Amino acid sequence: DAKTTQPNSMESNEEEPVHLPCNHSTISGTDYIHWYRQLPSQGPEYVIHGLTSNVNNRMASLAIAEDRKSSTLILHRATLRDAAVYYCILRSRKAAGNKLTFGGGTRVLVKP
Amino acid sequence: NAGVTQTPKFQVLKTGQSMTLQCAQDMNHEYMSWYRQDPGMGLRLIHYSVGAGITDQGEVPNGYNVSRSTTEDFPLRLLSAAPSQTSVYFCASRWGLDTEAFFGQGTRLTVV
Numbered sequence: 001d002a003k004t005t006q007p008n009s010m011e012s013n014e015e016e017p018v019h020l021p022c023n024h025s026t027i028s029g030t031d032y033i034h035w036y037r038q039l040p041s042q043g044p045e046y047v048i049h050g051l052t053s054n055v056n057n058r059m060a061s062l063a064i065a066e067d068r069k070s071s072t073l074i075l076h077r078a079t080l081r082d083a084a085v086y087y088c089i090l091r092s093r094k095a096a097g098n099k100l101t102f103g104g105g106t107r108v109l110v111k112p
Numbered sequence: 113n114a115g116v117t118q119t120p121k122f123q124v125l126k127t128g129q130s131m132t133l134q135c136a137q138d139m140n141h142e143y144m145s146w147y148r149q150d151p152g153m154g155l156r157l158i159h160y161s162v163g164a165g166i167t168d169q170g171e172v173p174n175g176y177n178v179s180r181s182t183t184e185d186f187p188l189r190l191l192s193a194a195p196s197q198t199s200v201y202f203c204a205s206r207w208g209l210d211t212e213a214f215f216g217q218g219t220r221l222t223v224v
């Protein structure tokens with residue numbers, strides 16, 4: 001599986017944007033970029049995913065570099081509820097079954 | 113909408129005991145998985161299933177068995193509990209390979 005590299009932690013002020021980087025220099029052409037987050041004492045929650053083009057949904061935006069070796073998850077206006085660990089995951093269409101390979105993630109702290 | 117339901121939420125076992133962690137989903141998803149999460153770490157895949165009657169091993173399958181007799185249910189059995197199996201266990205389901213995964217709230221297991 002291709003690996004991802006994320007900063008261990010980031011801080012943000014409430015109602016300000018948060019940009020979470022993810023490096024995946026060994027990404028292959030069949031790998032989708034998935035983001036999940038995990039709030040304290042809860043199961044992971046899907047945020048967004050994409051392949052090549054930038055993606056937007058009600059929770060966040062995903063900006064994918066042209067060479068696909070990095071991506072950035074953008075939370076447009078952080079709230080206290082966005083404090084969580086955010087995982088950047090590559091998922092290959094060729095991978096057997098249902099595997100999502102979770103790394104260490106980025107712990108996001110939101111200050112009021 | 114119940115989503116993915118895991119029972120029990122908490123369990124304490126003695127070394128050598130066996131038990132079954134239950135997972136049920138009501139979304140008619142084909143893909144189901146079991147993960148474990150140790151303190152301060154990401155999730156690791158134990159077993160997964162791509163449909164009723166089909167299961168396969170993930171990264172850390174030793175000490176666990178699964179079966180998938182129906183689309184809705186995917187129980188995880190601990191054959192002979194060991195302290196190394198103390199962890200939080202998450203069940204997940206998804207409709208297709210590149211769709212979002214839904215996670216249960218987790219089962220916190222302590223083996224003494």
